[in-house]
Amino acid sequence: MDLSRFPRRRYTPFVTPLEPLPHFSAALAATCPDGQGPEVWIKRDDMLGLFPGGNKTRKLEFLVADALAQGADTLITCGAPQSNHCRITLAAAVKEGLKCRFVIEERVPGSFHEDASGNHFMFRLFGVEAITVVPGGSNMAAAMQLVADELASQGRKGYIIAGGGSNAIGGLGYVACAQELQQQLFEHGVQIDRVVVGSGSSGTHGGLVAGFLGNHIHIPIVGIGVSRDPADQQPLVLKEAQAVADLLGLGLTVKPEDVTCVGGYWQPKYSVPNAKMVEAVQLLARTEAIPLDPVYTGKIMAGLIGLARQGFFRPGERVLFLHTGGLPSLHAYEGEVLGRTPVAD
Numbered sequence: 615m616d617l618s619r620f621p622r623r624r625y626t627p628f629v630t631p632l633e634p635l636p637h638f639s640a641a642l643a644a645t646c647p648d649g650q651g652p653e654v655w656i657k658r659d660d661m662l663g664l665f666p667g668g669n670k671t672r673k674l675e676f677l678v679a680d681a682l683a684q685g686a687d688t689l690i691t692c693g694a695p696q697s698n699h700c701r702i703t704l705a706a707a708v709k710e711g712l713k714c715r716f717v718i719e720e721r722v723p724g725s726f727h728e729d730a731s732g733n734h735f736m737f738r739l740f741g742v743e744a745i746t747v748v749p750g751g752s753n754m755a756a757a758m759q760l761v762a763d764e765l766a767s768q769g770r771k772g773y774i775i776a777g778g779g780s781n782a783i784g785g786l787g788y789v790a791c792a793q794e795l796q797q798q799l800f801e802h803g804v805q806i807d808r809v810v811v812g813s814g815s816s817g818t819h820g821g822l823v824a825g826f827l828g829n830h831i832h833i834p835i836v837g838i839g840v841s842r843d844p845a846d847q848q849p850l851v852l853k854e855a856q857a858v859a860d861l862l863g864l865g866l867t868v869k870p871e872d873v874t875c876v877g878g879y880w881q882p883k884y885s886v887p888n889a890k891m892v893e894a895v896q897l898l899a900r901t902e903a904i905p906l907d908p909v910y911t912g913k914i915m916a917g918l919i920g921l922a923r924q925g926f927f928r929p930g931e932r933v934l935f936l937h938t939g940g941l942p943s944l945h946a947y948e949g950e951v952l953g954r955t956p957v958a959d
């Protein structure tokens with residue numbers, strides 16, 4: 615598929631590494647039925663550019679190129695108080711000489727603190743121009759439009775980026791990832807049986823689904839929900855994948871069976887730590903020295919571990935875990951991840 619007709623900025627000057635996780639796989643297998651588990655590999659999208667990068671880096675390559683083409687001087691986006699997406703959008707803005715403003719949704723009441731660490735600290739360090747805090751459940755699109763209107767009244771031009779950078783243009787980032795992975799598997803001579811990915815605002819999961827369909831990659835994808843169970847998440851991913859497929863002009867209908875979602879690992883609430891997340895973060899850190907984050911990748915890996923223990927994967931099945939980043943928020947939850955601060959079950 616030819617992506618070269620879409621404007622794109624480049625924020626990662628290399629292909630993210632694809633690595634086996636032998637110690638992690640052995641430790642996991644020891645806890646699975648009959649001591650048999652999957653052979654787990656990882657794609658290090660936590661090493662993407664705009665350090666410390668993550669999946670938002672890939673989406674922003676296309677979104678920021680579009681903002682620049684439209685003559686914008688300010689990026690406007692939204693997220694939670696520890697939003698990786700906001701921090702990486704700000705990093706892209708700084709790199710491009712643009713200003714950046716956020717609307718922060720306090721999904722957990724009282725969770726926004728001016729002096730917070732993690733991503734919030736980096737908002738300050740990288741010099742965000744303004745932050746508007748709104749209560750959970752607010753109309754985020756309307757709140758961002760207000761910011762854009764205010765800029766327009768000053769003769770400036772804002773470019774609104776949807777939450778998580780998940781729209782058709784942002785999803786192209788994960789079509790590009792699908793193509794990168796396809797080439798990489800060919801070059802390494804590695805076959806993968808399944809991909810496990812996080813599923814939140816759905817640009818990553820949906821973009822990958824569209825990219826796999828468009829490139830005839832027949833590897834099943836499992837999306838682990840970070841904020842919704844399948845009944846709510848699957849339609850969102852389907853809609854995103856279809857929007858990306860339409861933008862690409864693939865002329866195909868994404869079918870419900872193309873989108874597999876798994877729930878049960880994000881509870882009690884988006885971003886609130888749980889015991890399975892803590893186990894997953896500690897296990898990967900102590901077997902492979904790779905940090906996961908508490909809000910997303912820790913819960914996504916908990917999903918992979920849980921599926922392995924239920925016998926969802928065939929013994930020896932090669933499962934690729936897509937590490938989508940999130941490092942800074944680990945520092946906002948140090949006590950929980952080290953087991954010093956109690957967490958939910």
Ligand SMILES: *Cc1c(COP(=O)(O)O)cnc(C)c1O
Nearest residue numbers: 814815816817818910938939940
């Ligand atoms: C945003 C994010 C996700 C979820 O990706 P979506 O495209 O929003 O579904 C997963 N992991 C990390 C670290 C993220 O920041």
